[in-house]
């Protein structure tokens with residue numbers, strides 16, 4: 001029997017949100033936080049510890065949003081906290097090189113066969129924007145190709161039918177992006193070899209790069225087949241275009257070497273963000289020495305940053321990646337995730353509910369559909385989001401925090417205990433019973 005639960009108290013959060021609306025557009029500093037796609041107003045968070053969050057009203061949640069991916073070790077990890085606090089006593093920023101940048105770069109490059117040189121920036125958006133400029137500078141071509149259902153941050157060239165927040169709000173692109181920019185970006189469907197063929201024949205010799213999310217995870221979880229990614233690798237190579245893997249979510253999430261390792265395919269440029277800074281603002285892009293040699297001051301592609309390689313953020317990154325590089329880390333996390341997902345799947349099958357749960361690494365996504373595979377954006381019915389809204393509300397009421405949109409994936413961290421997962425499992429069963437009542 002489904003237990004009836006009361007709506008959580010949001011008095012304090014609602015008050016804070018009213019105030020925030022005076023300060024920020026929509027009351028937030030990033031649109032999807034506004035809870036437009038789910039019931040109620042956003043929860044204002046006070047603190048996090050391990051897999052748990054506490055909001056301004058004192059409600060406690062088990063967190064599966066994990067700051068949208070960075071927190072693979074959960075909240076308030078002792079090793080990260082100590083590394084950051086040790087650095088805080090030495091200074092926050094110098095605008096000069098530090099040994100910390102070398103240490104983080106060494107940790108990454110010596111454990112990643114896909115890049116030889118790296119450049120640190122301060123966000124995923126900045127990493128991708130710089131990678132696109134590098135590809136254009138390197139190939140001396142202007143056009144780029146992206147996929148419907150992939151999100152690459154909010155730089156102008158890529159706000160063309162972007163996913164996530166934008167799809168949630170039912171828009172296809174952003175106001176303020178000059179048409180001339182959008183004209184340089186060609187958007188095609190995922191998992192469609194014929195579309196790739198057509199792009200390369202229609203724009204022969206003009207395409208600087210094709211950019212794809214390692215595993216698209218910003219608009220549902222659209223896991224691509226290796227054969228398709230291999231096709232993409234081959235067609236870019238034979239046309240002299242670069243292949244960019246945007247690994248801002250998948251980098252250090254699927255494994256230390258991300259989606260490139262998962263497919264066993266060498267892209268030309270890789271972008272990172274989220275986990276790389278352990279919760280601090282860090283992004284990065286990397287490639288071969290030859291391609292990276294085109295970046296300023298060695299080469300003619302300009303890219304810079306006042307706070308790039310920030311020492312406090314580097315310290316958080318080093319502490320995080322040191323833990324992730326230990327043998328067995330990813331195997332254990334994936335096993336935990338699979339066990340969690342399998343139990344939900346068994347329940348869904350037993351009840352014959354029209355919902356599927358997709359998973360890769362420690363990422364999972366609920367699709368309110370019975371398709372066995374979902375690999376393109378248009379396979380996701382907007383109407384299915386109504387069911388997610390109900391599930392989201394029922395989960396919050398039971399102390400489980402999922403991302404505030406059905407297009408968002410969930411993350412399991414190394415801090416989620418079997419007790420956390422057990423509690424969550426019970427809550428999901430009850431929530432689904434209400435969704436399908």
Ligand SMILES: *Cc1c(COP(=O)(O)O)cnc(C)c1O
Nearest residue numbers: 123124125151152153248249273
């Ligand atoms: C989050 C994300 C970005 C943007 O990163 P920000 O740090 O939010 O600027 C870019 N690409 C992918 C694949 C992402 O998931």
